[in-house]
Amino acid sequence: MAADRLLPVTLLTGFLGAGKTTLLNNLLRQEAMAGTAVLINEFGETGLDHLLVETLEDEAVLLQAGCLCCTIRGDLARALEGIAKRVRDGQDLRRVIIETTGLADPLPILQTLMADPGTARHFALDGVVTVVDAVNGTATLDSQPEAERQAAVADRLLVSKADLTSQNKLSTLLARLAALNPVAEPRILGPGGLDAADIIGLSPETAPLRDEALLRWLKETAPAAHHHGSGGHHGHHHHDANRHDSRIHAFCLRFDSPLPWDGLATWLQMLTATRGDAVLRIKGILDVKGQDRPLAIHGVQGVWHAPALLPSWPDAMRPCSQMVFILRDMPRDVIEKGIAAFCAAAITPKRAEAADD
Ligand SMILES: Nc1nc2c(ncn2[C@@H]2O[C@H](COP(=O)(O)OP(=O)(O)OP(=O)(O)O)[C@@H](O)[C@H]2O)c(=O)[nH]1
Numbered sequence: 001m002a003a004d005r006l007l008p009v010t011l012l013t014g015f016l017g018a019g020k021t022t023l024l025n026n027l028l029r030q031e032a033m034a035g036t037a038v039l040i041n042e043f044g045e046t047g048l049d050h051l052l053v054e055t056l057e058d059e060a061v062l063l064q065a066g067c068l069c070c071t072i073r074g075d076l077a078r079a080l081e082g083i084a085k086r087v088r089d090g091q092d093l094r095r096v097i098i099e100t101t102g103l104a105d106p107l108p109i110l111q112t113l114m115a116d117p118g119t120a121r122h123f124a125l126d127g128v129v130t131v132v133d134a135v136n137g138t139a140t141l142d143s144q145p146e147a148e149r150q151a152a153v154a155d156r157l158l159v160s161k162a163d164l165t166s167q168n169k170l171s172t173l174l175a176r177l178a179a180l181n182p183v184a185e186p187r188i189l190g191p192g193g194l195d196a197a198d199i200i201g202l203s204p205e206t207a208p209l210r211d212e213a214l215l216r217w218l219k220e221t222a223p224a225a226h227h228h229g230s231g232g233h234h235g236h237h238h239h240d241a242n243r244h245d246s247r248i249h250a251f252c253l254r255f256d257s258p259l260p261w262d263g264l265a266t267w268l269q270m271l272t273a274t275r276g277d278a279v280l281r282i283k284g285i286l287d288v289k290g291q292d293r294p295l296a297i298h299g300v301q302g303v304w305h306a307p308a309l310l311p312s313w314p315d316a317m318r319p320c321s322q323m324v325f326i327l328r329d330m331p332r333d334v335i336e337k338g339i340a341a342f343c344a345a346a347i348t349p350k351r352a353e354a355a356d357d
Pocket residue numbers: 014015016017018019020021022023049101102160161162163164189190281283297298300305306
């Protein structure tokens with residue numbers, strides 16, 4: 001690839017459940033994004049996002065098992081090299097979007113993109129797009145240093161879920177974002193999503209200012225440049241892909257028989273409503289009784305989003321239920337026991353009815 005044909009890379013970041021995949025789906029449907037290769041990184045051993053992005057074809061690569069900022073930076077460089085090779089082989093790829101896990105510190109990823117010699121030969125950072133959730137945003141910026149960094153280094157700040165919050169809360173968040181990042185004027189994401197032109201070609205305008213912010217962050221955080229806040233991230237060595245720090249961990253539950261939706265929904269809603277502090281993220285693709293299409297579910301801290309039926313089961317997946325939980329200070333068995341109890345309760349009356357027949 002010639003230097004004047006460096007492939008532009010957009011880093012799409014934002015805290016857990018902020019709305020990155022929703023935005024990605026919206027962008028990929030647009031003509032301007034034709035020829036986009038997508039790299040998706042999810043925290044924990046099992047990722048579902050590649051199944052939730054509607055238009056992904058062969059060009060998507062799932063960077064799994066770990067936090068992109070730490071354990072799999074090598075994987076990122078290798079995945080980008082794979083994309084460069086496909087371009088050399090004649091594939092018409094014109095852009096790369098990297099969707100990071102919501103727990104990623106963007107700085108080491110930016111370092112890889114900007115400073116890794118192999119990567120810099122073929123790719124140029126086109127901009128950092130950060131999605132901030134209007135419902136949880138302010139509290140998340142207070143409690144999660146990586147969320148603060150995601151906002152601070154953005155070239156484009158996008159505020160999602162304004163429809164779910166009050167004007168007061170929104171104004172507080174916007175003021176906080178303006179103080180954190182005076183360069184990237186926040187935009188509110190409406191129901192129509194975003195025109196792809198709004199995230200293309202960002203760097204020329206903001207790169208010098210962003211680089212200053214990056215240098216500042218790097219100085220402040222050296223030498224453990226990418227270690228995360230509370231509890232201290234484990235870093236590169238002996239890193240457990242399912243553990244972010246001593247408090248935050250992820251796991252996936254799989255069920256091969258269809259689940260009773262009523263019991264499960266009641267329990268999951270109750271869990272997010274009462275333990276939103278501990279439940280950072282729940283997402284799942286479910287096989288529910290009486291339904292032949294998959295049901296996508298999303299819980300984000302204290303918010304339970306309306307479940308959505310997907311058009312059909314992805315080719316890669318036999319009907320079954322998979323749920324990813326990212327929890328802070330809550331053990332796995334609380335979830336397992338809760339699901340088992342509520343599902344059993346939902347099934348038991350039907351058994352009793354059947355016995356009466
Ligand atoms: N009401 C409303 N819901 C939204 C908006 N944006 C996203 N959502 C919902 O928020 C939930 C999480 O959205 P995702 O796009 O999966 O979030 P994400 O940032 O990709 O999540 P992770 O990859 O797990 O960090 C889904 O149920 C979306 O439908 C919005 O602007 N308004």
